[in-house]
Amino acid sequence: MIYLDNTTLTKPVEGLTGDHWTTFSTPHMNSPALFPELSKALNNIARFIGFDNADRLFFRMYGKNIFPSSRQAEFPGAVHIKDVESAIESGAESILISYASPFTGLLNPIEEIKELCLDRSILFGLDLSLAHSEEIIEGFGADYIILKGDLIHGLQGTGIVVSSSPIFDEELSLPLTISLGNAALSCLEARGRISFETNRLKNKLEDAIPDAKVLFSDQVRIPFCTCITIPKIHQEGALYYLNDASIYPGSNLSALREDLLNSGIERDEIFSALYFGLSRYTDMKEIDSAIEKMATVIENLRGEK
Amino acid sequence: MIKTYFWARFSSKLKKSLRSLKHSGALTATPGVKLINGSSKCYMRGSSLAIYWLVNEESLEITNASHITLGGPALMAAAEALCSLSIGKKVAQAITLSADDLDAHFRSRSDKMAFPEESSTDLNVVIDTLDALRDKCGEEFSALSSTLNRAAPMEKDSAKEYPGWGALTKEEKIAVIEEALDKEVRPYVSMDGGGVEIIELEEGDRLIIAYQGACAFCFAATGATLSYIQQTLNKNVSSSIVVVPKF
Numbered sequence A: 001m002i003y004l005d006n007t008t009l010t011k012p013v014e015g016l017t018g019d020h021w022t023t024f025s026t027p028h029m030n031s032p033a034l035f036p037e038l039s040k041a042l043n044n045i046a047r048f049i050g051f052d053n054a055d056r057l058f059f060r061m062y063g064k065n066i067f068p069s070s071r072q073a074e075f076p077g078a079v080h081i082k083d084v085e086s087a088i089e090s091g092a093e094s095i096l097i098s099y100a101s102p103f104t105g106l107l108n109p110i111e112e113i114k115e116l117c118l119d120r121s122i123l124f125g126l127d128l129s130l131a132h133s134e135e136i137i138e139g140f141g142a143d144y145i146i147l148k149g150d151l152i153h154g155l156q157g158t159g160i161v162v163s164s165s166p167i168f169d170e171e172l173s174l175p176l177t178i179s180l181g182n183a184a185l186s187c188l189e190a191r192g193r194i195s196f197e198t199n200r201l202k203n204k205l206e207d208a209i210p211d212a213k214v215l216f217s218d219q220v221r222i223p224f225c226t227c228i229t230i231p232k233i234h235q236e237g238a239l240y241y242l243n244d245a246s247i248y249p250g251s252n253l254s255a256l257r258e259d260l261l262n263s264g265i266e267r268d269e270i271f272s273a274l275y276f277g278l279s280r281y282t283d284m285k286e287i288d289s290a291i292e293k294m295a296t297v298i299e300n301l302r303g304e305k
Numbered sequence B: 001m002i003k004t005y006f007w008a009r010f011s012s013k014l015k016k017s018l019r020s021l022k023h024s025g026a027l028t029a030t031p032g033v034k035l036i037n038g039s040s041k042c043y044m045r046g047s048s049l050a051i052y053w054l055v056n057e058e059s060l061e062i063t064n065a066s067h068i069t070l071g072g073p074a075l076m077a078a079a080e081a082l083c084s085l086s087i088g089k090k091v092a093q094a095i096t097l098s099a100d101d102l103d104a105h106f107r108s109r110s111d112k113m114a115f116p117e118e119s120s121t122d123l124n125v126v127i128d129t130l131d132a133l134r135d136k137c138g139e140e141f142s143a144l145s146s147t148l149n150r151a152a153p154m155e156k157d158s159a160k161e162y163p164g165w166g167a168l169t170k171e172e173k174i175a176v177i178e179e180a181l182d183k184e185v186r187p188y189v190s191m192d193g194g195g196v197e198i199i200e201l202e203e204g205d206r207l208i209i210a211y212q213g214a215c216a217f218c219f220a221a222t223g224a225t226l227s228y229i230q231q232t233l234n235k236n237v238s239s240s241i242v243v244v245p246k247f
Helices: A018-025 A027-048 A081-087 A110-120 A174-189 A191-195 A197-208 A235-244 A253-262 A284-301 B012-019 B073-086 B099-106 B117-140 B142-148 B170-191 B224-236
Strands: A002-004 A058-061 A094-098 A123-127 A144-148 A159-163 A225-229 A247-249 A273-277 B033-042 B047-056 B062-070 B194-202 B206-213 B242-246
Touching: A002 A284, A027 A159, A027 A174, A081 A110, A094 A110, A110 A123, A159 A174, A174 A191, A191 A197, A197 A225, A197 A284, A235 A247, A235 A253, A235 A273, A235 A284, A235 B012, A235 B073, A247 A273, A247 A284, A253 A273, B012 B073, B012 B099, B033 B117, B047 B073, B047 B117, B062 B073, B073 B099, B073 B117, B099 B117, B170 B194, B170 B224, B206 B224, B224 B242
Parallel strands: A002 A247, A094 A123, A123 A144, B206 B242
Antiparallel strands: A058 A159, A144 A159, A225 A273, B033 B047, B047 B062, B194 B206
């Protein structure tokens, strides 16, 4: 199986929770081993989002559906600050924005939104699940940060809200926190690869798909997400046959369509769009195999074979 | 109850058919054989379907059939089923094929649908395409035009007008319509998780209805289902009834 879907549950980090399960599931080991394990997990999460350690952080477990998607914009694909401004209702307490679109990889205007939040005296929340390097993460100065577990190869349904002031503070779910901590550690170890090697593989994939048009290729995108339209192909048919060939691109097609529609992409193109999210697990062998199988699927769907 | 995505609930026969599409592509006419094509689109799903029939001009038998499908696997499979079922049939037989026939073609077990209920939109696209083929055949083959034109007004003799319909009060008329809906419509739409409710009977027998359940979100609610309700009430109650859905 080749996972090219870094924006929903992909290949979880091996031993995510299982290896640590006995730590908190066996009463005779309970107290002595539990706290170091939890402490390690929290420190890994803190390091992932750019803090030295977790000593001064406040956490809250977070579940699914925390992703804002790109909306109307002056130039396609990106969230425009004016749209954000007009969307703020009276009494709003916070804006939460993702670092980038999980479908197209386009970066969101983080600095401008931060300024807007300061102007309006509301909390600025940032979803850093798709951030990929320390240079990018540093200096955002968000009031709180969100990590979505399945986007960093953790367990689906896990996530965490982190703040440096006590706006949130509650008890943590131990298994979920430890699995998230392990996923964060694995992400930290793979950061160099995500930035460089994954970008190279993504470029190869983009170049090799016959007749493909890469959306927003002239704009700044994160290095591991790409959205491609393939003429005379319907996305659902393509996804079905790719899955049948053990290739797994992004499958949240309804959200993708909404994102692209709001970004000004033509309706016909939207229904031929697929999105891919590469990960630290993706290697050249997988990309070569995916390219070969995709060419076959496209030929079959077009009746060219 | 947690359900798997509907692709996983396709019957094994249907999945097997998708692995090797037999009728994908276009066809060309040959002497004595006419090429008939019909097409349909689903705007919401961005899908489209074109079906091609090669029809022997003398016997009016469909000698070959194919499809060009831009859509998901359910639409592709339904198109395959229609092509398979059409080949060898006379046009007059083929145009009577229904969504149930398409489903039966791919059933692996008699008690389990081959196409899960989420496929209904795709099945409707195929049935709409079949309607387009019927119209084209009506135009191309004069011998069939009267047989195939299902849109023609119903002959008065075939309609069983409710006795004294014109003299009934509004409440009495509604009671008669309710009875007809209970008998002829609701049992069928409820099979798909839907329902029909009378909102009002206006002047001139204009019947305002509301869809419930799955019907409220089904594309066929303004197409095939509405047409069925209209025809059923015209046939069993009064030809003066005009059905208008309220959304």
